Amino acid sequence: MAGTSRHDREMAVNAKKQLSVCTDPVDRLRMQCLARGSSGIKGLGRTFRIMDDDNNRTLDVKEFMKGLNDYGVLIEKDEALAMFQSFDRDNSGLIDFDEFLLTLRPPMSNARKEVIMQAFRKLDKTGDGVITIEDLRGVYNAKYHPKYQNGEWTEEQVFCKFLDSFDSPYDKDGKVTTEEFLNYYCGVSASIDSDVYFILMMKNAWKL
Numbered sequence: 001m002a003g004t005s006r007h008d009r010e011m012a013v014n015a016k017k018q019l020s021v022c023t024d025p026v027d028r029l030r031m032q033c034l035a036r037g038s039s040g041i042k043g044l045g046r047t048f049r050i051m052d053d054d055n056n057r058t059l060d061v062k063e064f065m066k067g068l069n070d071y072g073v074l075i076e077k078d079e080a081l082a083m084f085q086s087f088d089r090d091n092s093g094l095i096d097f098d099e100f101l102l103t104l105r106p107p108m109s110n111a112r113k114e115v116i117m118q119a120f121r122k123l124d125k126t127g128d129g130v131i132t133i134e135d136l137r138g139v140y141n142a143k144y145h146p147k148y149q150n151g152e153w154t155e156e157q158v159f160c161k162f163l164d165s166f167d168s169p170y171d172k173d174g175k176v177t178t179e180e181f182l183n184y185y186c187g188v189s190a191s192i193d194s195d196v197y198f199i200l201m202m203k204n205a206w207k208l
Contacts, residue, residue: 008037011191025075025083030104032073038187039165042180045101047071058094098179105183106190115199116185119206120178131176136163144205 015034022028033040048059048067059067064084068075075083087095087103123131123139142148142158153161166176166184185202192198202208 008187008191011187012037014191025079026086026103028079029068029073029075029083030106032075033104034106034187034190038184038190040187041101041104042183042187044068044071044073044104045097045183048097048100052097057097059097059100060094064095101179101183105186108186108189109195111195112185112189112198113182115202115208116182117178118208119202120181122206122208129178131181139206141205141207 012035015031019028019031019035022031030041033044036043044067047070048063051063051067051070052059061081061084065077065080068080084095087100120131121127123135125135125139136159140159140162142155142162145153145158147153148155148158163176166180189198192201
């Protein structure tokens with residue numbers, strides 16, 4: 001994805017700046033994730049998933065605090081508790097972590113979401129809701145990548161690197177779900193102010 005690493009760096013710098021001024025607990029957690037690059041929110045999601053022993057896709061307050069701690073999020077205990085309570089809308093003592101991750105994603109316009117989903121549908125040749133390496137072949141254009149252009153990487157290397165950016169370092173399954181794709185591009189989107197530029201970038205990268 002051309003320029004993604006640059007966007008990642010810009011986003012990390014911006015997130016760190018905003019972290020020093022924002023007071024809302026959810027915003028602060030979002031900025032801490034984005035400071036790790038566009039896969040920061042996805043990484044937190046994976047941490048929670050690993051902890052969800054009974055696979056009920058919910059977290060109690062203890063699991064929530066442990067997940068934040070395991071992921072290395074620096075947050076005061078009372079701030080974390082306030083955050084948990086704001087997500088626990090029905091006061092059940094549990095939060096749905098899919099909903100939590102959805103709230104944590106940087107807000108995106110419908111126009112951006114639509115172009116991301118267009119790219120996903122184009123890549124998901126089999127239509128099963130998951131992109132595999134085989135789906136990507138012949139669709140993802142490595143030639144836009146600066147390291148390919150300067151002869152540093154082969155097409156195959158760009159390819160592997162691209163899939164790596166979606167896959168978590170702890171769980172490389174070579175598959176990309178809709179959620180992972182959206183989370184990734186939410187991160188990229190956070191560093192691009194203009195809808196027009198974001199949509200143009202997506203259309204160029206995926207030949208939409």
